[in-house]
Amino acid sequence: xxxxxDLGGQLEMGPINPEPESQEPVFHADxxxxxxxxxxxxxxxxxxxxDESRHARERQDPLAYVQNSYYENWLEGLEKxxxxxxxxxxxxxxxxxNTPGQTTESLMAPNPQIAQEILSFGAHSxxxxxxxxxxxxxxxxxxxxxxxxxxxxxxxYAQGVIGTxxxxxxxxxxxxxxxxxxxxxxxxxxxxxxxxxLWDHSSTQTEVLIDLWEPYLDGAxx
Amino acid sequence: MPxxxxxxxxxxxxxxxxxxxVKALESxxxxxxxxxxxxxxAIIETYEHKVGPRNGAHVVAKAWTDPGFKQALIKxxxxxVASLGYCGRQGEHLEVVENTNDTHxxxxxxxxxxxxxxxxxxxxxxxxxxxxxxxxxxxxxxxxKEFGTQLDEKSVIRVWDSTxxxxxxxxxxxxxxxxxxxxxxxxxLVSRNSMIGVELARSPxxxxxxxx
Numbered sequence: 545x546x547x548x549x550d551l552g553g554q555l556e557m558g559p560i561n562p563e564p565e566s567q568e569p570v571f572h573a574d575x576x577x578x579x580x581x582x583x584x585x586x587x588x589x590x591x592x593x594x595d596e597s598r599h600a601r602e603r604q605d606p607l608a609y610v611q612n613s614y615y616e617n618w619l620e621g622l623e624k625x626x627x628x629x630x631x632x633x634x635x636x637x638x639x640x641x642n643t644p645g646q647t648t649e650s651l652m653a654p655n656p657q658i659a660q661e662i663l664s665f666g667a668h669s670x671x672x673x674x675x676x677x678x679x680x681x682x683x684x685x686x687x688x689x690x691x692x693x694x695x696x697x698x699x700x701y702a703q704g705v706i707g708t709x710x711x712x713x714x715x716x717x718x719x720x721x722x723x724x725x726x727x728x729x730x731x732x733x734x735x736x737x738x739x740x741x742l743w744d745h746s747s748t749q750t751e752v753l754i755d756l757w758e759p760y761l762d763g764a765x766x
Numbered sequence: 767m768p769x770x771x772x773x774x775x776x777x778x779x780x781x782x783x784x785x786x787x788v789k790a791l792e793s794x795x796x797x798x799x800x801x802x803x804x805x806x807x808a809i810i811e812t813y814e815h816k817v818g819p820r821n822g823a824h825v826v827a828k829a830w831t832d833p834g835f836k837q838a839l840i841k842x843x844x845x846x847v848a849s850l851g852y853c854g855r856q857g858e859h860l861e862v863v864e865n866t867n868d869t870h871x872x873x874x875x876x877x878x879x880x881x882x883x884x885x886x887x888x889x890x891x892x893x894x895x896x897x898x899x900x901x902x903x904x905x906x907x908x909x910x911k912e913f914g915t916q917l918d919e920k921s922v923i924r925v926w927d928s929t930x931x932x933x934x935x936x937x938x939x940x941x942x943x944x945x946x947x948x949x950x951x952x953x954x955l956v957s958r959n960s961m962i963g964v965e966l967a968r969s970p971x972x973x974x975x976x977x978x
Contacts, residue, residue, distance in 0.1 A: 552876030552927065554900035560912050562892040565959050566975065570814045570888055575788040580813070580888075581806035582792060589800065594931075598878055614879070614894045619788065626795075636794055653801050656808035663812065664854040666884075669931040697929045699876050701903065713859075716930060732930055743904050750923050752903050755930035 548609030553701040576615040591629045595723035599695035600624045669717040671729025684764040695723030698760040707735040731758040818887035819958035827952035830940040857884025864937040872963035873934045874902035880928035913964040938967040
């Protein structure tokens with residue numbers, strides 16, 4: 545399923561109108577600062593992972609996703625996760641009545657020092673495996689049409705297109721499963737596509753490189 | 767809830783109900799002990815004032831002046847960048863892609879806003895906007911033109927769509943006429959936009975532009 549977030553190749557999105565680099569502030573309003581920090585701080589409670597967080601932002605009306613400003617989508621996602629994980633109720637958010645929600649466990653909100661450590665340590669996505677990758681460098685691969693109604697990281701514009709594996713990136717946490725709270729590793733590849741294969745109008749002077757997990761790919765001969 | 771935002775602007779006047787909604791949420795989460803105000807402030811301080819594109823400029827200028835560092839950077843960017851003290855969230859799997867005379871690199875995240883925070887800080891509004899995310903992959907030459915960047919017609923553009931946890935930093939070409947420049951001075955030429963790939967590094971004549 546293609547949501548409002550899957551924007552690669554969408555037409556008629558208008559000009560970019562970038563703000564000059566030297567004049568652009570990191571945040572454009574105080575509420576943006578707070579939404580950003582609330583999202584990171586609550587993420588440290590360990591109740592959801594990065595793919596659940598991305599999926600929560602994506603699960604909304606496609607038009608609303610595009611019309612909302614960036615941090616509005618973060619706010620939508622955050623409120624959704626807080627309710628779904630039982631940390632706050634819909635009543636507490638003041639949205640609608642009649643939905644249960646409770647904090648049943650005691651969670652430890654990190655202090656500034658712990659938060660800094662978490663941020664500077666990061667969270668890598670490599671998962672150990674004894675399996676061997678199915679594809680090697682130089683292999684032609686066909687990107688499968690995505691069947692999932694859930695979260696996925698295979699852009700629509702690459703589906704059904706043949707590319708070439710140019711790097712094996714190791715076994716990484718698989719987003720489609722991770723968004724469901726299932727932590728499993730799948731091999732990740734860097735796949736190169738000719739612009740001319742992706743877009744009718746594109747010249748061969750363009751190449752697009754996409755990181756794709758093994759379940760997204762079929763062999764396409766050499 | 768109706769919104770009167772234009773889709774390509776991240777910074778239109780927020781309706782007051784949005785401000786109130788965020789304030790109410792913060793109060794609720796503090797009251798429930800799920801977040802601490804001082805932690806929120808520390809997170810904002812970190813990404814508003816400490817982690818930003820000056821980190822990336824340091825990396826690039828060092829790569830321009832220190833061939834050993836550049837080699838290490840191309841081989842394992844995460845490790846090389848960590849040796850300068852830049853590591854952490856959204857920089858766990860870093861890769862540096864080098865511009866050459868015939869290849870230009872451009873970074874995008876068509877699915878959300880993936881960006882190498884450890885070296886560039888938080889992404890600019892345009893990077894997260896629908897127009898950039900849609901067209902960077904389908905019409906990169908036109909996108910570059912919008913940033914005033916005109917490439918040789920023969921050069922290949924490589925667009926990196928950040929769909930995984932790999933994060934990409936462009937190593938722009940060192941500008942001509944900077945042969946005797948120090949690493950410190952060269953840093954002034956490394957714009958954030960040149961490390962995303964929408965622009966080239968500043969020329970010596972444009973040196974002061976970052977301070978305006």
